[in-house]
Each structure stands twice: as structure tokens, then as C-alpha cells.
Amino acid sequence: xxxxxxxxxxxxxxxxxxxxxxxxxxxxxxxxxxxxxxxxxxxxxxxxxxxxxxxxxxxxxxxxxxxxxxxxxxxxxxxxxxxxxxxxxxxxxxxxxxxxxxxxxxxxxxxxxxxxxxxxxxxxxxxxxxxxxxxxxxxxxxxxxxxxxxxxxxxxxxxxxxxxxxxxxxxxxxxxxxxxxxxxxxxxxxxxxxxxxxxxxxxxxxxxxxxxxxxxxxxxxxxxxxxxxxxxxxxxxxxxxxxxxxxxxxxxxxxxxxxxxxxxxxxxxxxxxxxxxxxxxxxxxxxxxxxxx
Amino acid sequence: xxxxxxxxxxxxxxxxxxxxxxxxxxxxxxxxxxxxxxxxxxxxxxxxxxxxxxxxxxxxxxxxxxxxxxxxxxxxxxxxxxxxxxxxxxxxxxxxxxxxxxxxxxxxxxxxxxxxxxxxxxxxxxxxxxxxxxxxxxxxxxxxxxxxxxxxxxxxxxxxxxxxxxxxxxxxxxxxxxxxxxxxxxxxxxxxxxxxxxxxxxxxxxxxxxxxxxxxxxxxxxxxxxxxxxxxxxxxxxxxxxxxxxxxxxxxxxxxxxxxxxxxxxxxxxxxxxxxxxxxxxxxxxxxxxxxxxxxxxxxxxxxxxxxxxxxxxxxxxxxxxxxxxxxxxxxxxxxxxxxxxxxxxxxxxxxxxxxxxxxxxxxxxxxxxxxxxxxxxxxxxxxxxxxxxxxxxxxxxxxxxxxxxxxxxxxxxxx
Numbered sequence: 053x054x055x056x057x058x059x060x061x062x063x064x065x066x067x068x069x070x071x072x073x074x075x076x077x078x079x080x081x082x083x084x085x086x087x088x089x090x091x092x093x094x095x096x097x098x099x100x101x102x103x104x105x106x107x108x109x110x111x112x113x114x115x116x117x118x119x120x121x122x123x124x125x126x127x128x129x130x131x132x133x134x135x136x137x138x139x140x141x142x143x144x145x146x147x148x149x150x151x152x153x154x155x156x157x158x159x160x161x162x163x164x165x166x167x168x169x170x171x172x173x174x175x176x177x178x179x180x181x182x183x184x185x186x187x188x189x190x191x192x193x194x195x196x197x198x199x200x201x202x203x204x205x206x207x208x209x210x211x212x213x214x215x216x217x218x219x220x221x222x223x224x225x226x227x228x229x230x231x232x233x234x235x236x237x238x239x240x241x242x243x244x245x246x247x248x249x250x251x252x253x254x255x256x257x258x259x260x261x262x263x264x265x266x267x268x269x270x271x272x273x274x275x276x277x278x279x280x281x282x283x284x285x286x287x288x289x290x291x292x293x294x295x296x297x298x299x300x301x302x303x304x305x306x307x308x309x310x311x312x313x314x315x316x317x318x319x320x321x322x323x324x325x326x327x328x329x330x331x332x333x334x335x336x337x338x339x340x341x342x343x344x345x
Numbered sequence: 346x347x348x349x350x351x352x353x354x355x356x357x358x359x360x361x362x363x364x365x366x367x368x369x370x371x372x373x374x375x376x377x378x379x380x381x382x383x384x385x386x387x388x389x390x391x392x393x394x395x396x397x398x399x400x401x402x403x404x405x406x407x408x409x410x411x412x413x414x415x416x417x418x419x420x421x422x423x424x425x426x427x428x429x430x431x432x433x434x435x436x437x438x439x440x441x442x443x444x445x446x447x448x449x450x451x452x453x454x455x456x457x458x459x460x461x462x463x464x465x466x467x468x469x470x471x472x473x474x475x476x477x478x479x480x481x482x483x484x485x486x487x488x489x490x491x492x493x494x495x496x497x498x499x500x501x502x503x504x505x506x507x508x509x510x511x512x513x514x515x516x517x518x519x520x521x522x523x524x525x526x527x528x529x530x531x532x533x534x535x536x537x538x539x540x541x542x543x544x545x546x547x548x549x550x551x552x553x554x555x556x557x558x559x560x561x562x563x564x565x566x567x568x569x570x571x572x573x574x575x576x577x578x579x580x581x582x583x584x585x586x587x588x589x590x591x592x593x594x595x596x597x598x599x600x601x602x603x604x605x606x607x608x609x610x611x612x613x614x615x616x617x618x619x620x621x622x623x624x625x626x627x628x629x630x631x632x633x634x635x636x637x638x639x640x641x642x643x644x645x646x647x648x649x650x651x652x653x654x655x656x657x658x659x660x661x662x663x664x665x666x667x668x669x670x671x672x673x674x675x676x677x678x679x680x681x682x683x684x685x686x687x688x689x690x691x692x693x694x695x696x697x698x699x700x701x702x703x704x705x706x707x708x709x710x711x712x713x714x715x716x717x718x719x720x721x722x723x724x725x726x727x728x729x730x731x732x733x734x735x736x737x738x739x740x741x742x743x744x745x746x747x748x749x750x751x752x753x754x755x756x757x758x759x760x761x
Contacts, residue, residue, distance in 0.1 A: 055577065062569040169397040170595040170625045175603065182605065191603045194569075263603060264566045265595035273564045308570040312557050315531050319560040 067301020068201035074293035076252035082225030092271030098257020128250030286339020382426035386454035410674035441465035463487035512637030514545030522583020531558030672705030
């Protein structure tokens with residue numbers, strides 16, 4: 053029982069990263085119809101930024117947790133204005149290729165400056181202990197990640213459902229052609245939403261720095277799973293991406309724990325789930341089946 | 346007018362001098378070098394996971410060897426025209442295969458050096474055999490290079506999975522604990538390492554109480570399932586042996602510390618680790634970890650002197666792979682010098698059975714039976730942070746493993 057709870061907890065922690073990344077992808081796709089392949093690269097920049105801030109300017113983890121998402125959000129907005137914006141009228145494939153190219157450029161820029169070797173980043177001392185849950189104890193940092201990610205997801209949900217901005221975003225996501233007809237200036241919100249999605253990726257990156265290897269390829273490894281998560285949840289579905297993020301984290305952790313005698317199964321389980329979901333509900337678990345806009 | 350004549354005379358003098366300098370063989374008789382020069386090829390990873398521990402700095406090490414060779418032999422050198430060709434194999438066997446063929450056929454390369462990644466190394470060994478050209482492997486670990494895939498033109502220089510398992514597995518079992526839990530990346534290298542380690546542990550009187558193959562590549566970056574499982578096994582393991590390499594090793598060690606396994610009585614042993622890995626994890630994260638090293642830059646004065654020169658060239662301390670590249674290039678050049686020719690068969694004959702001592706090889710010997718280059722290996726332990734007094738000086742050598750014990754006896758599968 054203890055083992056099961058521990059594995060469940062770990063699954064949720066992995067899931068927290070998937071959820072934060074998938075959430076960013078979902079709002080960007082909803083608003084811009086852009087499948088942002090560069091999302092993993094911004095996650096990497098978040099972690100690397102935290103490392104550079106700490107090692108070269110002595111900026112602590114807590115400050116990086118604010119600075120990096122803000123900085124990357126601004127960078128994202130600049131990129132949206134400069135290049136992505138110009139291609140949104142064309143086939144989505146153009147922006148997919150553009151962001152793929154951006155990924156390669158960002159990765160190689162970091163590589164050429166810092167090399168491929170992983171960079172050190174220590175857990176902030178306030179979070180380095182462990183929390184006793186009675187049945188088992190668990191690293192404080194992981195508890196923090198889980199709590200923080202849930203908080204961010206709830207905050208995003210609140211903004212989307214309770215504020216005017218959220219209403220516009222939801223309307224533009226669900227009825228991209230009808231919304232402007234009501235006199236709502238959707239275009240005004242495109243750039244900030246893109247920046248916001250990127251900021252979430254940066255945030256996930258900073259959170260990952262103390263527990264994962266910080267290197268230029270860290271995002272490239274993760275993004276493939278995140279795309280599977282987004283597809284399972286339903287492309288553009290905000291609730292779906294978060295639910296699928298945590299769900300896939302759990303499936304992976306349980307798979308590794310209880311199917312370790314069948315490594316093939318535990319390694320591919322995410323994609324097996326994706327295939328089954330697509331056969332059963334082609335638009336994803338929470339996606340809406342409709343003709344694409 | 347006078348000026349024109351002057352120029353003409355000067356030109357003539359230059360032509361004559363050049364003629365004397367380059368004209369025909371000097372003392373020593375019939376020197377036969379293809380193209381009158383020696384070309385060393387360095388084929389390795391220059392952009393990926395292994396580019397720090399080998400990569401461009403391996404090329405630098407080979408260039409250092411050429412400079413030293415020229416300085417040592419001066420005018421008596423077999424040739425002064427020694428160059429380096431280099432290529433990035435991206436750790437892909439098919440790329441390694443075509444780059445190796447291109448090096449031998451079109452770039453006039455006499456010998457290929459380095460080649461990390463076992464699957465790529467096995468391909469290059471095949472090419473060397475087919476083209477009848479030399480290949481000194483340094484970067485790859487598989488014992489197959491001197492086992493069933495061995496051939497006349499391939500030599501295995503620095504280390505292999507047996508050396509790593511034998512040193513770390515045996516001594517850790519004797520000194521830290523008998524019960525092991527092994528975590529390995531589930532692909533060729535990891536599976537080989539798991540087998541070698543299990544054999545070494547059992548031979549030393551220990552037992553493997555549990556083992557798991559983690560997905561490779563591990564896209565989630567998470568190893569917590571295994572790390573949580575380890576302390577609960579029955580009997581409880583005293584040692585966690587991780588066979589992950591590079592960034593995956595970094596992930597495992599970070600999470601090992603996060604779950605405080607050392608405090609729970611589970612020590613850490615690492616299958617393959619380079620000084621560059623310790624640098625990125627910081628010694629604090631690894632303090633007390635034992636592993637087998639093929640060479641350590643601060644082991645003695647001779648190593649340190651080399652490391653100082655290397656640092657001047659590259660800005661960093663050498664990994665054992667860098668030192669081995671230097672040594673391999675040097676020993677090849679010496680063999681050509683002694684043979685007076687770069688004809689591969691003649692050079693191989695001179696190398697077989699040769700005993701060597703240099704900055705990398707201590708009590709070194711090139712075994713004629715399988716072309717394994719044996720030498721002393723070292724059992725190393727990462728220092729606690731408090732004992733680290735200068736950058737990159739992260740380990741202390743606990744024990745020197747004599748050359749004869751460090752490597753496996755020649756495999757019966759190898760027919761040269």
C-alpha cells in the first residue's frame with residue numbers, strides 16, 4: 053500500500069510537468085491554431101536561465117521562478133509579433149515547421165555556449181528536506197512542485213472561467229470565426245496568450261532544474277510525451293490537457309512500477325494509451341468533434 | 346635590372362633549398378609513406394552526449410601528440426608532414442560507417458582514433474578490417490571489439506565493460522556491501538554492463554537482490570519508481586549500482602540524493618563515469634561514490650604536467666579519453682617511426698606484444714592474442730566537498746588495479 057501511494061505521488065509529480073507544458077500548448081493552439089513545437093525549447097531555456105542566473109549572478113531559485121517566466125513570456129511575445137504572426141494565415145504546417153526550426157536554433161545556441169554536459173543546480177535549501185506523511189516520507193521539493201503546479205492550474209482555470217479575458221479566449225478557441233462577429237477584438241489577445249503559454253513552459257523549466265539534468269536537449273526528450281498528452285486530452289482542450297497531463301504521469305509511474313518485467317510495455321504505454329484513445333475518441337478525451345476551422 | 350637579378354637568385358636559392366630539404370630519403374634508407382605523409386583520423390561525437398568527454402578536445406589531444414612527436418624526433422622523424430582529419434559520427438552507426446570509409450579511401454587516413462558509442466565502434470572495426478587500415482578504439486566500451494568482432498587491424502585502447510565491472514563490482518562488494526540493486530538503461534550497453542557487473546559481484550561473494558532496466562532513452566527523466574523500490578527490497582541492498590551514462594546518470598544521481606538513499610543505508614556505485622560528469626553534478630552530489638577510472642589527471646606529477654598543458658590548450662582538464670587519445674596517437678607515430686613505413690601490416694607486427702609506459706599507459710602491453718591494450722586501472726572515490734581544494738580535483742584513487750587483473754583474459758571467440 054505504501055509503495056502504491058509513493059508511486060501514485062511520483063506519477064502526479066511527473067504529471068505536474070506534463071500538465072504545465074500541455075496547458076501552455078493548449079492555450080496557444082486554441083487561440084492561434086499554432087502547434088508550438090518550440091515548447092520544449094522554452095522549457096529548456098527556463099531551466100538553463102535559472103542555472104545561469106544562479107551561477108553567474110547569484111540569483112536564488114525563488115527569484116528565478118518569477119524572472120524566467122516573465123522574461124520568456126516577453127521573448128515569446130516578441131517572437132509572435134516578429135515571425136509566427138506572419139504565418140498564421142497560412143496552413144498550420146508552416147508554423148509547425150517554423151517552431152521546429154526555432155527549437156533547433158535555440159538548442160544549438162545554448163549548446164555552443166554551454167556545451168551538452170548537464171549543468172549543476174542544487175535544490176533550494178528551504179525545500180531540501182522531506183515531509184512525513186505517516187505511511188511514507190516524501191521529498192519536500194516534490195511536494196512543493198505538486199502543490200505549486202495544482203495552484204497554477206487552478207489559477208488559470210479561474211482566469212479562463214471568471215474573467216472577461218478568459219471569456220474571450222474561450223470564445224475564440226471554441227468559435228474562432230463567430231467571435232469577431234460579435235465585435236470582440238480577438239487579435240489584441242493573441243500575442244499576450246502566446247507569451248503566457250511560453251511563460252508556463254519557462255515556469256516548468258525552472259521547477260525542473262533542481263531535480264532533472266539541465267542540458268540543451270532536456271526539452272527535446274520531454275516534448276514528445278507532452279504532444280501525446282495534448283492529443284490524448286484533446287487538442288486545444290484546456291481542461292483535457294491538464295487532466296491528461298496528470299493522468300499520463302500516473303500511467304507512466306504505475307507502468308514502471310508494476311510492469312517492470314515487461315520493459316517494452318512500460319516504455320511504450322503512453323503511446324499505447326494515445327492510440328487507444330484516438331481509436332475510441334478521435335478528437336481526444338475532452339476534445340470536441342467538429343469540422344476544423 | 347639589378348633588382349630583377351636579385352629576385353631571380355633568391356628564387357633559385359629557395360628552389361634549391363627546397364629541393365635539398367624534401368629530396369629523397371635521408372639516412373635510414375627506403376622510407377615508404379603513402380603520399381609522403383601520415384594522416385591521423387579522429388572520428389567521434391562532436392555535438393551530442395559524448396562531445397565533452399571526447400569530442401573536439403580529443404582532436405586537440407591528438408594534435409598535442411603530433412607536436413610532441415615532431416619535437417622529440419626533429420630531423421630524424423619519419424616525416425614532418427603529419428595531419429589530422431576529423432569527423433562527427435553523431436553516435437550513429439551508419440554515419441560512423443560511411444565517415445570511416447571516406448576517411449580511409451578519400452582523405453588518406455592511416456589510422457582512425459577514438460569512436461565512442463559501442464554500436465558505432467563495431468561498424469568502424471568492420472571498415473578497418475575490410476580496408477586493411479588501422480583503428481585504435483578509445484571511446485567505446487564493448488568487449489566485443491576484442492571478442493567475436495575482433496580483427497587484425499583493430500586495437501582496443503582505454504577501457505571496456507569488463508574493466509569497469511571488475512574494479513567497481515569487486516571492491517564495492519568487499520568494502521561497502523554484498524547486496525546490490527542494479528539499475529541499467531535498457532539497451533545494448535546497459536545490458537552488457539548489467540551482465541558484467543552481476544558476474545563480478547557474484548564472483549566477489551556478493552549477490553544481486555534486484556535489477557531493473559529503465560526505459561532508454563528515459564523521456565520522462567524520472568527514476569523515482571526504482572529509487573523508492575530499492576530500500577524496500579528483501580534482503581535490503583547496501584549498494585545501488587547505476588549503469589546510466591551522461592545526462593541520464595545526472596538524473597539518477599540527482600534523484601538518488603533527493604530521496605536521501607544514502608541516509609537510508611543504500612550506497613551508490615556508478616558503472617561508467619567521466620570527470621566531466623562529476624563536474625556537472627558537483628562533487629557534493631556524489632561524495633563517497635566509487636567507480637573505476639582508466640586514468641586520473643591528478644594521480645601523479647606526470648599526469649598533472651600533461652593536464653596542465655592540456656588545460657592551456659583547451660581551458661579544461663582532460664578526461665581519461667583525452668589522455669588515451671594522446672597516448673594512442675603517440676604510440677602509433679612511434680610504431681611508424683620504428684617500422685619506417687605506414688604499411689598497416691608492418692605496423693601491426695611491430696605493435697603486437699609491445700610493452701609500453703607513457704603518460705596514459707602504466708605497465709601497458711598490447712596483447713598479440715586479441716589486440717586488447719592492457720594497463721593499470723584505478724578504483725576511485727569522489728571526495729567530500731570539504732576535501733576539494735582546486736577545481737576539477739574531485740576524486741582520490743583508492744587502489745591501483747594491476748594491468749593483468751584489470752582486464753579479462755583473451756576471449757576464445759577472438760580469431761585475428
